[in-house]
Amino acid sequence: MMNISEVETRTGLPAKTIRYYEDIGLVTPARRTNGYRDFSDKDAHKLAFLARARALGFSIEDCRNLLALWEDQTRASSDVREIAKHHLVEIEAKIQGLMAMRDTLSDLVHQCAGDSRPDCPILKGLEGSQ
Amino acid sequence: MMNISEVETRTGLPAKTIRYYEDIGLVTPARRTNGYRDFSDKDAHKLAFLARARALGFSIEDCRNLLALWEDQTRASSDVREIAKHHLVEIEAKIQGLMAMRDTLSDLVHQCAGDSRPDCPILKGLEGSQ
DNA sequence: ATAGGGGTTCCAGTCACAGGAAGGTCAAGA
């Protein structure tokens, strides 16, 4: 049983985030008589799980579902895999979108002299005049 | 001079967004006596510029600055280029982060059988046990 | 007169927290 700062150092999550996760019902640490939160090893373990899932870009709702599956010993791994695959598709789409932006922008930046003159292909590109 | 729905079709921006852009001072369309907004060609052109800049992922604040440079005939193209280059670096960083996520997640997904059994490498990965 | 398809403002909600104020708690040192 440990207080919030210990969980901070164990999980790398800021105390603010840990309290927020309690707020939205992802963890429910015990309380001491003085009102302080008192985290069990299991709580800390859950939060570490959440930290890793968030680091992989899963939404809070995905995390909630993954956590439930993690705790459900009778889960089917296909349920986990479906969530992960769906997220993977979203990540891939984001990457594609960003790469398209990068390519367009990179072109414009390379076309621009970047000197003291006002003539600027970047602005022209944004203007839509080609 | 046109009303907001015309600008919607010209720029592809939803009316809500156009009103929001007025709220935050990016455009200041005239008003008719009945209170309706009355957009000039220049307003529409500005909004089209904003739509393209936003589509390239520039923040509203970047857009504000780009718009100011666009309107400033005495600008130096280096100022525009600096904003664009900085944004390019951020995009690249995002891409790298997402690709790292994708790689990790893709590994896990491929390791997972995705059947009715509870054993799941994805959950194990999130657990941190390798 | 009414119906519909415009337009307007304003307020709340989104997502996942972060910042900060105001105050209670605890252990150590003077």
Next chain:
DNA sequence: TCTTGACCTTCCTGTGACTGGAACCCCTAT
């Protein structure tokens, strides 16, 4: 004993860039 400082608590507000919705006004056609 008093104080100091580190820790903890709750609650409220703000973030970015909108989106949804309510309540209401305006204009034209039937």
